[in-house]
Structures are given as structure tokens and as C-alpha cells.
């Protein structure tokens with residue numbers, strides 16, 4: 643195809659990139675999840691859309707997105723590969739002008755949260771494999787007898803998700819409120835926490851890190867959550883309750899919204915099985931849990947990335 647000026651359309655493809663699909667299997671109390679980032683692309687004779695603005699052979703990327711979510715329910719995700727084959731095959735049926743379809747899937751791997759009394763991990767609380775970093779900010783001020791040392795330890799980007807055991811109801815409403823109350827939702831966050839030591843004498847800081855992390859995970863898993871705020875408070879209480887030398891802990895927790903997909907237009911029910919993991923905006927829930935007698939933090943928090 644040429645417009646007579648020696649300039650022609652070369653290779654092309656189109657699709658919907660980065661569909662964030664979370665499939666929850668909840669047929670038994672022991673839930674399973676598949677958390678995917680799915681990109682689709684169709685190739686073939688789509689010249690008319692480029693050269694003539696003619697869409698008749700174009701299966702909209704919006705339809706491709708809908709198929710991605712509908713197939714998470716209809717076909718399921720027994721493996722990313724089988725799900726991707728099903729999708730790509732479907733696109734070739736739905737779009738006769740396509741000569742090929744490519745579906746790329748990234749899967750985010752979640753492990754069950756380890757909790758006492760639940761061999762093999764918690765039934766519906768998960769922690770993402772390998773995302774978190776351990777942090778510390780140490781401030782030393784002055785010299786000699788006046789020298790002071792402050793230690794703030796922390797963790798960053800600890801991703802946790804629970805598929806039930808979370809609600810959000812009874813909130814203030816005004817003329818701009820559209821949010822529907824939910825008595826069962828997916829709740830997920832990427833947790834950042836920093837804890838200030840009143841002193842670290844005799845503390846095994848590696849063991850303490852592991853313990854604080856585990857206290858946070860266990861509290862997240864086992865606390866029935868009426869809001870992320872309540873969960874943060876429970877985590878803070880658990881940490882301070884087991885670590886007498888921690889004076890305070892500060893949390894920053896983006897509420898990573900999981901939006902239930904409406905599969906009704908495709909004749910499918912969705913009983914908490916297929917979610918869109920929305921990227922932004924997100925609620926940002928932040929809280930400090932402290933001892934009443936925590937004392938003056940001095941320079942511990944100066945210029946530390948933490949909320950006020």
C-alpha cells in the first residue's frame with residue numbers, strides 16, 4: 643500500500659497492554675490466587691485502519707481487555723501459558739483479519755503468610771515473593787560525652803493481600819459519595835514501616851527484623867479488618883507488644899484497590915473471583931503506633947522519608 647509518494651506502512655500490531663488481572667479461586671475456604679499482568683497484540687492485515695481510517699477489521703483493544711478479564715473466569719488460569727493460549731486462539735477467531743495474536747503474561751508470585759497453627763500457611767492471606775527491602779537510618783549527633791545515636795529500622799514494599807476477612811462500611815457520606823459499602827473485599831497494600839529504637843543494646847537486629855516482619859504479616863492475616871487503618875493499628879500493637887526496645891512504629895500503606903469486574907455483559911457471574919488490580923489513584927493510609935512514654939525522638943526522624 644502506497645500513497646504514491648514512496649512512503650508505505652510497515653509492520654504493525656495493536657492490542658491492550660498491562661491488563662492487571664487477579665483471579666481468586668474461593669471454592670473452598672483455602673483460597674488460591676493468580677495475579678497477572680496480561681498484554682495482547684494482534685497482527686495481520688490492518689492496513690485500512692492506518693491508511694483509510696477504516697475500523698471494520700479492528701477488534702477494539704477494549705474488547706481484547708474484556709476478553710482477558712472474562713476468560714479469567716470462563717477459562718480460568720490453571721497456568722499462565724494455558725490461559726494465554728486460550729486468549730490468543732480466541733482473538734484469531736474474533737478477528738478474521740488477524741494472522742497472528744500474541745499474549746504476554748507476567749505472573750506475580752504470592753506465598754501464603756505463615757501463621758502459628760496453620761500448617762502450610764494462612765488460608766486467605768498472601769505475601770508477594772521477593773519485593774521488600776530492609777532499611778535503616780542511623781543518625782549520630784555530636785561528639786564525646788554528648789554524642790547521641792538514633793536508630794530507625796524499617797521495611798519497604800512488603801506486598802500483602804487478603805482475599806477475604808476485610809470490609810469497609812459505615813463511613814461518612816456526603817453528596818459526592820458513590821462508594822458502595824462492602825462486607826467482603828480484597829485488601830492489599832505495599833507496606834512501608836519504620837520503627838525507632840529507644841535503644842539497641844543487646845538486640846539482635848537481624849532477628850528483630852525477621853520478627854517485626856513476621857508480627858506485621860501475622861497481624862495482617864489474622865485481624866479481621868474493618869479498614870486498613872484498623873489493620874495498621876493491629877500490626878503496630880503486635881510489634882510494640884513483642885519488642886520492648888521499640889519506642890514507636892510508623893506505617894505508610896497504599897490501599898491497592900482491587901475492583902470487582904462486571905462480567906454481567908458477557909453472561910458471567912463474578913462472586914469475588916475476578917478483579918482489576920487498579921494502579922492509581924490509591925488510598926494512602928498512614929499511622930504511627932507509639933508508647934505513651936516513648937520519649938523525645940530527637941533527631942531520629944529528621945529528613946527520614948516518613949510522614950509527619
Ligand SMILES: O=c1[nH]c(=O)c2[nH]c(=O)[nH]c2[nH]1
Nearest residue numbers: 810821868869870871897925
Ligand atoms: O480501608 C480503607 N480505609 C479508608 O479510609 C478507605 N476509603 C475508601 O474509599 N476505601 C477505604 N478503605
